[in-house]
Amino acid sequence: MIDDFVFGADAARNLSAVEEAVRKAAAAEILPRFRQLAEHEIVEKNGPHDLVTVADRLAEEHLTASLSELLPGSVVVGEEAVHADPDIVQALSGDAPVWIVDPVDGTRQFVHGDPGFATLVALAHRGELYASWTYAPASDRMAVAVRGAGASLNGAPLRCGTPDPDAALTVATSHPDFTSPEETAAFRRLEVPGLAPRPCGSAGLEYLAVAEGSLGAVAFGWENPWDHAAGLLLVAEAGGASATVAGEPFRLAGGNALPFTAARDAASARRILGLMRGAADA
Structure with a gap:
């Protein structure tokens, strides 16, 4: 059907x-x-x-x-x-x-x-x-x-933007009002040279910004499917990549390891996930 x-x-x-x-x-x-x-x-x-x-x-x-x-x-x-x-x-x-x-x-x-x-x-x-x-x-x-x-x-x-070695990777993250202390700590680990985290606006429009190449990535700490389903497919079909901190695909039905990211390319996604996990080599 x-x-x-x-x-x-x-x-x-x-x-x-x-x-x-x-x-x-x-x-x-x-x-x-x-x-x-x-x-x-x-x-x-x-x-x-x-x-x-x-x-x-x-x-x-x-x-x-x-x-x-x-x-x-x-x-x-x-x-x-x-x-x-x-x-x-x-x-x-x-x-x-x-x-x-x-x-x-x-x-x-x-x-x-x-x-x-x-x-x-x-x-x-x-x-x-x-x-x-x-x-x-x-x-x-x-x-x-x-x-x-x-x-x-x-x-x-639509195609996601390609990495620019001279520009910081901007990452829209969950708004602080909707973030647990653990997730806040994970997002703070993105405050490193080469990354520029900022609070997100409309999740759907942030995904669109990744898909059209004007934003490097999103990183979210909540899993409501209505906020993410449309954008995850949009980014994927525009050439981007996504995963949870457990390295798994986002599950629409819930139960995801959080936070998760959707990024302009797989390398960017891996770096963001590594930093949020606190990996020493990220």
């Missing part, structure tokens, strides 16, 4: 239909509320740094309906649905194709009127990513990745 949808005779039409569904959800539920939110439309989920808005909820409902219709028999694992019912995330380990949805990635930026937010959608089956869509509504940038077929941004091929 999923192979036919992504790689079959109607694949181009199917993938375009997903892109259109993402654009429609953003146009209907997100952009009209950008810089127009009322105070009662913003709610704290797990504290002042973890926000949800009416745009998050309505965009996810919009995408859940449209994506389920595009691929009958599929299920949706969305950030807001999982917040309401944590058992929904178990679908990632099931047999049905899964749409992984973050309706507004970078809600804090969205709330503050900053255009650095994105809508993220990935299609997976039995833990394997098949396709992803990273959409920046405020700038109308759409990045698409398909397993084994490469990545593109607004139709143009």
Whole structure:
């Protein structure tokens, strides 16, 4: 079922239909509320740094309906649905194709009127990513990745940047508000000559920056699949590499050794992982 949808005779039409569904959800539920939110439309989920808005909820409902219709028999694992019912995330380990949805990635930026937010959608089956869509509504940038077929941004091929021996490797790391003491220590080990760590913004847009060559790597200490699924495939199909500190691939269903990185090339990923592990030869 999923192979036919992504790689079959109607694949181009199917993938375009997903892109259109993402654009429609953003146009209907997100952009009209950008810089127009009322105070009662913003709610704290797990504290002042973890926000949800009416745009998050309505965009996810919009995408859940449209994506389920595009691929009958599929299920949706969305950030807001999982917040309401944590058992929904178990679908990632099931047999049905899964749409992984973050309706507004970078809600804090969205709330503050900053255009650095994105809508993220990935299609997976039995833990394997098949396709992803990273959409920046405020700038109308759409990045698409398909397993084994490469990545593109607004139709143009994407390739991660090549190492520049004269420039520091910039690494976007988990924001301190979402970092454990152990992870904070791991990220501080990246403060060495040749690396330039900084706090990340929208995870989806940071992955896009790696894929388009304007950022060297990301390093994150949380594993919510809706934040990472789309970007991990995007970076991989743009020629990058990723792994956890245990040297293993990131598992969508969770249980990963953290932190993990996605970088412009395998050598950069190995160096970042070695430093975060505290390896003497990194």
